[in-house]
Amino acid sequence: MTTAARPTPASPASAGQRGPLDHERRAQIVEAADQHFRHYGYHKTTVADLAKAIGLSTAYIYKFFSSKQAIGEAICARCLGEITTQLRAIMAEPLSAGERLRRVYPTLARAGADLFFEERRLHDIVVTAVTENWHAGTTYEEELRDMVRALVVAGREAGEFERETPLDEVCLAIEETLWPFAHPLMLEEKLDMLDAATAAVGGLVLRSLRP
Amino acid sequence: MTTAARPTPASPASAGQRGPLDHERRAQIVEAADQHFRHYGYHKTTVADLAKAIGLSTAYIYKFFSSKQAIGEAICARCLGEITTQLRAIMAEPLSAGERLRRVYPTLARAGADLFFEERRLHDIVVTAVTENWHAGTTYEEELRDMVRALVVAGREAGEFERETPLDEVCLAIEETLWPFAHPLMLEEKLDMLDAATAAVGGLVLRSLRP
Structure with a gap:
């Protein structure tokens, strides 16, 4: 991990509340991130870049993933x-x-x-x-x-x-x-x-x- | 190559003049560089760092090697x-x-x-x-x-x-x-x-x- 600072992971409480809809949102973020990283490179992209590109807030992405590596x-x-x-x-x-x-x-x-x-x-x-x-x-x-x-x-x-x-x-x-x-x-x-x-x-x- | 700019390679003329002594010097630089990179990391070291550490001038090293990658x-x-x-x-x-x-x-x-x-x-x-x-x-x-x-x-x-x-x-x-x-x-x-x-x-x- 050289390009982005690693933020605090989502709290265990919020992780525990994830339901089927969360699972779907998570899969959508993964799919969009995969496409984005393939085009722009994993190393060159920050979570903020990714959030902007896929039309979500950085905070929303951090609800699902604790870091870019995650x-x-x-x-x-x-x-x-x-x-x-x-x-x-x-x-x-x-x-x-x-x-x-x-x-x-x-x-x-x-x-x-x-x-x-x-x-x-x-x-x-x-x-x-x-x-x-x-x-x-x-x-x-x-x-x-x-x-x-x-x-x-x-x-x-x-x-x-x-x-x-x-x-x-x-x-x-x-x-x-x-x-x-x-x-x-x-x-x-x-x-x-x-x-x-x-x-x-x-x-x-x-x-x-x-x- | 992300850490050091690549300088102009040594001219073909100087390369052509290398004799047994040059071969030995080259081997010495390789040996010293190997030890140095093992301790301080290849990526973190520039040719200038290396030259300083092994007591040679950067120009002298470039007589033998066109770049850090070489x-x-x-x-x-x-x-x-x-x-x-x-x-x-x-x-x-x-x-x-x-x-x-x-x-x-x-x-x-x-x-x-x-x-x-x-x-x-x-x-x-x-x-x-x-x-x-x-x-x-x-x-x-x-x-x-x-x-x-x-x-x-x-x-x-x-x-x-x-x-x-x-x-x-x-x-x-x-x-x-x-x-x-x-x-x-x-x-x-x-x-x-x-x-x-x-x-x-x-x-x-x-x-x-x-x-």
Whole structure:
């Protein structure tokens, strides 16, 4: 946080009173902020600029978000939520565990490329989130981890995958092979070769799982 | 580059006259600058600060480096050169291709952890290099790529590795599995689990290469 002073967060009492309408207002602010930050840059924009651009008072925005970073975190969480929605759809497909695992790679990479980049330029809010270790990523990481485990367990139970290597070790290794396609800065370096890279890594992982 | 104006580069004529002594002076400046940036931060330091701290004139430093970024790039190149020296030592060991490939993972991760971090805090010059896509990484990436290819070819020739998957595809996939341990920002997230993660991924890759 270098561009804006951080104000006092909204009081816990007001947070406790937020109802469905508040939830909707919050989502509207996040949507408008996302569009604004994409055009004008997260770093260059203050909460006052943002309020003016989206036609709200600064005080009104602070009713919902304690700081610019809190808005940024909400944008990131929404972004990551869209990726996990696509991955959950793969999990639910009536396919073998191996085939579902194979599809995770290109889906993760394509969704990230669509969400983190605007005309191939990495959104500065994403760079900030990554370099400052924002917390929005934690739930996302846990969800990815759970999906990997569910697929490996399913593949082992179906006799598709080897069972000699400890389950934790296999899951940890597969998670690591996903990061190059999950991490925005790694993704940026291979936007031109996502299809080849995801097919190659998916293939390698599937070969490693042969009984 | 946000903190210092970029001066005119040294003229090509003076660059052409650089001899072994110049090379040594250049290395001394890089070494001193590395120490200085590690303590005071790359972003917060100007070339004038640096010159003062290491007892040289700003003009003298500009004889060797056209900008602060040029010094930063030289520091990064030196850092990455130390990693590849360690990897080349593995390549030269009298071991099977599989065993050498397995050792690449922990060596890469440990060397990066030692060089990119200072008391577990990521050196800000490294963050800058990564987020601004400095060129120092290009030679390094090529070298990693060449090592992977040499090991896969050696393993295939020795009958250790399967030969059905196209060579390019296997090499690309293995390179991708190295990035989580080569990329400073990815490494930062797993300093606590480098041994487990490198062993798991090395094991997965070796299993995938079984004939």
